[in-house]
Amino acid sequence: AAGEAVVEETQEAAENAGEAVTEAAVDVKDALVAGTNYNATGKVPCKMGSSSTxxxxxxxxxxEGNGNSYVHITNPDGRQRTIFFEEGKATRYANSEADNHEFKATKEGDMSIIHIGEDRYEIPDAVIMGG
Structure with missing residues (x-):
């Protein structure tokens, strides 16, 4: 009977610990930039049009977690783009009929290289995943 009580107490303690870990994981959220709904802001390398600069x-x-995110980019001329990532990979961009360019994304190390028409964006994994 004493052995069964120890086993039950151990199981209960393990279940409680598991619940605490689950609750803690749910509470962990990526911080927001003060006064915004964004997790991070900054600058990324880009090339516009046929320019080599x-x-x-x-x-x-x-x-959004698990490598899912979206990045709003403002070009130097003020045009804006939104690029969507799923599981750390660039999958598409928000476009309209007036902005319907070919989308191509590749990886070079920890950098996503994204081409939208002639424009090129370099987005590090740290932007997508945090860290």
């Missing part, structure tokens, strides 16, 4: 574009990212 690399410039910087402003970005804002919303991370």
């Amino acid at each position: 690399t410039v910087t574009c402003d970005f804002e990212v919303v991370r």
